[in-house]
Amino acid sequence: MRFSFLGGAEEVGKSAFLLEDEKRLLLEYGIKLHQKTEYPLPFQGTIDYVILSHAHLDHSGFVPAVYEHCSPPCIATYPTQALSTMLVKDSMKVQRLKRQKVNFSGISFRKMLNNLVPLAYGQNFYLSPNMSLTFTDAGHIPGATISTIQVGKRKVVYTGDFKLGETWLHKGAECVQESDILLIESTYSKREHPDRKSLEERLYNEIRSVLERGGNALLPCFAVGRSQEVIQMLRYFDEDMKIFFDGMAKTASQIILDYPSYLKNAKYLADCLSSAEWVNSQGQRAKALSKPSVIISPAGMLEGGPSVKYALNLNEESEIILTGFQVPGTNGKLLLDEHKIRVNGILHDVRVPVEYLDFSAHASREDLFKFVEKASPEKIFCVHGETCQDFAGELRAKGYDAVAPKIGESFVV
Ligand SMILES: [Zn+2]
Ligand SMILES: [Zn+2]
Known part of the structure; x- marks a missing residue:
């Protein structure tokens, strides 16, 4: 062959x-x-x-x-x-x-x-x-x-x-x-990947300190997989944390829940997803940014999707936490290395801290x-x-x- x-x-x-x-x-x-x-x-x-x-x-x-x-x-x-x-x-x-x-x-x-x-x-x-x-x-x-x-x-x-x-x-x-x-x-x-459980704790502690200082924790996540994983992880630590869920992650979640046999625990995922506020309008996006909250939104490498707009409109107390592999040449990699993202060919500075946690x-x-x-x-x-x-x-x-x-x-x- x-x-x-x-x-x-x-x-x-x-x-x-x-x-x-x-x-x-x-x-x-x-x-x-x-x-x-x-x-x-x-x-x-x-x-x-x-x-x-x-x-x-x-x-x-x-x-x-x-x-x-x-x-x-x-x-x-x-x-x-x-x-x-x-x-x-x-x-x-x-x-x-x-x-x-x-x-x-x-x-x-x-x-x-x-x-x-x-x-x-x-x-x-x-x-x-x-x-x-x-x-x-x-x-x-x-x-x-x-x-x-x-x-x-x-x-x-x-x-x-x-x-x-x-x-x-x-x-x-x-x-x-x-x-x-x-x-x-x-x-x-x-x-090697870092130990998953301690990485999850690190993510939660990082988010908690962002919320305590009055910022938004923006998590640009892949629509399929990472968005659904992160929300389950955060709910395990904190049932009351305000979480907004935006972009294609919503449609992806609906599809994923249609095939429960391909998941470890479909019921828990469904519960976690319904506990978040699903963003469907610009008004809700403004609301998400107006008070301390977690925002889970694609695209994971900030190539399109609502995460780009959020990244450019965060207050000074906020932080961006990347949870996935950033391919060289993408906005996510540019953000990590140079604190910039490119929108329609124009480079924009991103002034809030950027953290990368290796949830591979x-x-x-x-x-x-x-x-x-x-x-x-x-x-x-x-x-x-x-x-x-x-x-x-x-x-x-x-x-x-x-x-x-x-x-x-x-x-x-
Ligand atoms: Zn893949
Ligand atoms: Zn691949």
Whole structure:
């Protein structure tokens, strides 16, 4: 079989991997969100199946473009289908607002919707007489999967984005035992995550001191996953804290609650969400800023969404707390490094303190090595990260046949 790396190689963004054997499978077709959107390489010929691991745009954002050329089934869990539909639709809107061309038509987007095929965790899907696909829980965001593809006698495992540790939303992924070929994310191969429980306490204490001095604690969070996790975390510490909930996190929450079996505790999440004030108007935004409160709002990297407006209108006592990975080139990274954000091409200073707490939904360094050990593959491709080369080097030093492909490279295995 042949693997070609069309994107997501030595980078976080535009994941796109082509697996060719009896059938041609496209694992992900994502975009890279920057000031200017980047796309994966085009593929030649037709695709038999698109396999989508989860809804994040770096995996799903360019899937509609496949339907400019052919009409393959796109296999994903139900939550991934609904969440990626929401995120792709929104990214089309954001690109138009930025006066960027959307590189696929509305017709292709609808064609994608018509070709979505659901696959639940643990079920077997025959792609051809010799090839089958199974999804298992990746513990990353609701509906996220680790894909196991049986090709004849060989077992290919693609981790997507995964996390072994337990969070408020998920019990955590299970390692896959015994594989032949492994495609593994490498996002945090260089470092361990801080202890989750003490990080949660730190977040709560930080917020409490902001509220006590009369400010707003602005938490720009990813709409899917982090927003829902943070609200559960805060309610555990404090049932009375005033929390405003804004932007696409609201729609994402409604979708997530539609699929309770993909959550650790849907009832608790529903209770926490209903205890917050959902912001639906400019008047409510002004109200949120007028008194000490917590504001949970996308976008997580301040690329659009209400979090940008909030960031520019906070009082001096306020603070911005980033809780997720900030991709270089995004407003979130600019805010962390230079205390600025860019809106419509104009740089604005942000004068309040900015804190970053590493609440990652990705595998830690320890998780990555543990996963590799259990999977004990003959061949490893390290993808999705800025340290893929180092990770592959470390794995080779342990005796594995590991490589960090470059964009455009192909391997016959
Ligand atoms: Zn992801
Ligand atoms: Zn990703």
